[in-house]
Amino acid sequence: MTDREFLSTTPGTSIRDALLQLDRGGLQVVFVEDENGVLVGAVSDGDIRRGLISGSALEDPVRSVMNLDPAVVPPTASQEDVDAIKRRRGIRVVAVVDESGRMVDVVGERDRISTAIATPVVLMAGGRGQRLYPITKDIPKPLVPLGDVPMIDIILSRLREQGFRRIHVSVNHLGHLIEEHLGDGEAHGLEITYLHEPAPLGTAGALAQLASEIDQPFVVMNSDLLTQVDLRRMLAFHRGAGSAATIGAREYGFEIPFGVIRRDGDSVVALAEKPYHSELVSAGIYVLEPLALDTLVADEYCDMPTLLARLMDGGRHVGAFEIHEEWIDVGRPEDLERARQAWERSRR
Structure with missing residues (x-):
């Protein structure tokens, strides 16, 4: 759009x-x-x-x-x-x-209409963005621009294109600037409300404020992600699996820059030159059932791995949805530069 x-x-x-x-x-x-x-x-x-x-x-x-x-x-x-x-x-x-x-x-000419989706989306925007300091000294990370557009505006635009309308934004560090920028969401064609963290509550703690408001599966995502993932497909996957929670998973690979030795006791049994290793990592996007909120206490710190562990310890199923689309976690200056380049390419 x-x-x-x-x-x-x-x-x-x-x-x-x-x-x-x-x-x-x-x-x-x-x-x-x-x-x-x-x-x-x-x-x-x-x-x-x-x-x-x-x-x-x-x-x-x-x-x-x-x-x-x-x-x-x-x-x-x-x-x-x-x-x-x-x-x-x-x-x-x-x-x-x-x-x-x-x-x-x-x-537009090549667009398809997005049917409005009732599913709420929670954007976690309360972090300090310390790895991007000093850029984030006077501006919260979600408002850091990619080109001339704040990162959170791009995220909201993509959510709107997919049909999402109900957005909750969790704020703490310089949160008043985010509220002043987004307002009630009308300028974005959205309904935006805010979860105010009295102190940093981790990547899940602020969700406790929604305990009386959420009666259906909902999406939680970090507000520093540049991604093209179709959240509607993730929702369908979640519902089909009957999970209490679904984690957006992304393959992360790296090459060990040395020859790796495999041994049995003192004997070398194999050598691998600069092997490539990969793992599935959390992409900072989740779908949760309302029952997940029962594991939280108001104004108590809780990160997302702890919430998910509580669900699994209680015998609840937690699934993984693989993300193959563009995905950039804007955590470091080099990631910010990658995100800016990707955004500029998408506008050509």
């Missing part, structure tokens, strides 16, 4: 500025929203050309040339509905609007 700032404008924006948005957005249309965020029109290159021919000036407000009947569908629309309205009106882009008329998504 295109960045939201290039997708929409206001009726009073000049035609010149709307043209700049059209050029940068790449969707050949900019949607017009009123002061309440309600979609009131759309403007394309053709609308602007016709307006200029009719006497409008580049400094005139875009309301003077916009189409007052933009193509829209509700979030419950099927892909067939979207394709039909595109064919009928001879257009490439359709806006998705909620019951109040607010735009929550855009389906």
